Amino acid sequence: MKRHQYRADALIEVLHKAQELYGHLTEDRLLEIAHSLHLPPSRVYGVATFYHFFSLTPQGEHSCTVCLGTACYVKGAMELLATLETESGLRAGSTSADGKLSLLTARCLGACGIAPAVIVDGNVAGHADPEVMRARVRALLDED
Amino acid sequence: MAARTLTINGTLISARSNETVLEAAREAGISIPTLCHLDGLSEVGACRLCLVEIAGSAKLQPACHTTVTEGMEVQTDTPRLKAHRRAIVELLFAERNHICAVCVASGHCELQQLAVEVGMSHVRYEYLSPDCSVDISHARFGIDHNRCVLCTRCVRACDEVEGVHTWDIAGRGTNARVITDLNVPWGEATSCTSCGKCLLACPTGAIFSRGSTVAELERDASRIATIVAARNERW
Numbered sequence: 004m005k006r007h008q009y010r011a012d013a014l015i016e017v018l019h020k021a022q023e024l025y026g027h028l029t030e031d032r033l034l035e036i037a038h039s040l041h042l043p044p045s046r047v048y049g050v051a052t053f054y055h056f057f058s059l060t061p062q063g064e065h066s067c068t069v070c071l072g073t074a075c076y077v078k079g080a081m082e083l084l085a086t087l088e089t090e091s092g093l094r095a096g097s098t099s100a101d102g103k104l105s106l107l108t109a110r111c112l113g114a115c116g117i118a119p120a121v122i123v124d125g126n127v128a129g130h131a132d133p134e135v136m137r138a139r140v141r142a143l144l145d146e147d
Numbered sequence: 148m149a150a151r152t153l154t155i156n157g158t159l160i161s162a163r164s165n166e167t168v169l170e171a172a173r174e175a176g177i178s179i180p181t182l183c184h185l186d187g188l189s190e191v192g193a194c195r196l197c198l199v200e201i202a203g204s205a206k207l208q209p210a211c212h213t214t215v216t217e218g219m220e221v222q223t224d225t226p227r228l229k230a231h232r233r234a235i236v237e238l239l240f241a242e243r244n245h246i247c248a249v250c251v252a253s254g255h256c257e258l259q260q261l262a263v264e265v266g267m268s269h270v271r272y273e274y275l276s277p278d279c280s281v282d283i284s285h286a287r288f289g290i291d292h293n294r295c296v297l298c299t300r301c302v303r304a305c306d307e308v309e310g311v312h313t314w315d316i317a318g319r320g321t322n323a324r325v326i327t328d329l330n331v332p333w334g335e336a337t338s339c340t341s342c343g344k345c346l347l348a349c350p351t352g353a354i355f356s357r358g359s360t361v362a363e364l365e366r367d368a369s370r371i372a373t374i375v376a377a378r379n380e381r382w
């Protein structure tokens with residue numbers, strides 16, 4: 004926040020940094036950010052919940068993000084997601100009870116050429132095949 | 148202020164150069180349906196009910212957010228616009244649980260009036276029937292999310308007129324909700340001054356004063372404009 008001179012228009016950058024540092028955004032942290040940037044808490048909360056990128060709950064150890072952008076959608080991202088939801092027993096946007104895996108969605112990762120695209124722990128997998136992805140998700144869940 | 152001459156529905160009218168199409172139309176006695184617009188507040192152009200046709204532009208333009216230009220030819224009431232407006236009002240009804248029969252604002256609700264104005268006989272869309280809460284933690288007011296149309300008039304009245312910004316919108320799409328402070332119950336929102344401007348601004352029965360029963364809630368949204376005008380005159 005200091006780096007941005009506590010400027011109100013730096014809110015998104017500050018939220019990014021906070022999430023990067025702490026993994027997710029707690030209410031206390033949002034309140035602290037609001038106070039430091041002299042922003043209304045409701046505005047900070049509104050911005051933090053508008054962007055899918057920000058998370059108010061702890062993320063799993065591993066993450067699997069399925070792109071539901073137009074290109075990926077056309078290439079079967081919905082079936083892919085359904086497969087992964089069934090396999091993990093998680094609904095998109097949630098984290099497994101043991102904190103192992105977060106199943107997430109995104110709107111266009113900018114990798115339309117390799118649609119459908121999935122990001123597993125920061126690595127992009129293109130032309131994602133439901134069966135292959137199902138196995139990867141299983142492996143992450145079973146890992147100890 | 149320079150004057151502009153334009154036609155609205157074929158009638159020649161003149162307007163000040165900084166006026167919006169909506170203001171010019173109203174001065175000429177032509178009414179255009181609005182919902183998110185409220186005199187005295189900034190424009191957000193969110194509800195799209197005030198869309199008009201402007202000759203030479205393929206896109207429909209929101210009258211509340213479009214400044215007049217010389218020679219502009221505006222149509223406010225074509226069959227195409229009427230169809231769009233009806234669809235918009237139906238979608239608003241389908242999005243939440245608007246049950247006029249049990250609503251405090253029935254008879255004094257802008258959404259209800261709009262439905263009448265656009266000739267909505269039924270809703271052609273599937274009702275989303277979302278699970279919405281009612282918050283009566285505030286000592287004087289309550290908010291029923293079932294009736295909220297997300298016009299942000301409360302947000303703007305609170306921010307621009309009261310200067311507090313207790314309200315904002317959290318989430319997006321069908322999950323969007325108006326919130327107070329850090330999404331806390333309204334009664335715990337420490338920034339709230341209990342001024343009641345959000346209540347004045349709300350077009351539906353979403354924000355209500357506690358203790359009002361069915362069809363009892365009458366508010367005068369024009370008081371927002373009066374407050375703003377009085378303040379501007381003083382300075």
Ligand code: SF4
Pocket residue numbers: 294295296297298299300301302325345348349350351353354
């Ligand atoms: S509570 Fe009322 S004023 Fe606020 S956004 Fe909802 S409908 Fe509009």
Ligand code: FES
Pocket residue numbers: 070071072073074075076110111112113114115116118119120
């Ligand atoms: S739509 Fe998935 S990467 Fe663009």
Ligand code: FES
Pocket residue numbers: 180181182183184191192193194195196197198209210211212
């Ligand atoms: S009144 Fe113009 S967009 Fe809502």
